[in-house]
Amino acid sequence: MTTLARIDGVKVHPSVTPERVVEACEREMSSLDNPGICIACGEDAECCEPDARKYICEGCGLPAVYGTAELAIMMM
Ligand SMILES: [Zn+2]
Numbered sequence: 841m842t843t844l845a846r847i848d849g850v851k852v853h854p855s856v857t858p859e860r861v862v863e864a865c866e867r868e869m870s871s872l873d874n875p876g877i878c879i880a881c882g883e884d885a886e887c888c889e890p891d892a893r894k895y896i897c898e899g900c901g902l903p904a905v906y907g908t909a910e911l912a913i914m915m916m
Contacts, residue, residue, distance in 0.1 A: 841915045843856075847911075848893075850879055853880060858915050861877070868890065874886065874888050875888060876892055876895065877905065877908065878899060881897060883899035883900065885897065885898065890907040891910050892905060893907070
């Protein structure tokens with residue numbers, strides 16, 4: 841897996857690493873959590889569908905929250 845510089849034209853925050861995406865995917869599969877990650881500010885989001893794209897981030901207000909499965913597919 842590779843760290844992406846940009847997704848849909850948004851610069852990806854340095855904290856959004858493949859390791860973190862994999863960890864979030866595993867958490868999603870082993871619990872009822874639906875984690876998402878904001879690629880703009882690196883904030884964790886909850887109640888996010890796995891294939892979510894461009895959800896509004898509660899932290900920075902940008903439409904940059906992606907579901908973990910979606911991020912994992914893009915990083916492969
Ligand atoms: Zn954000």
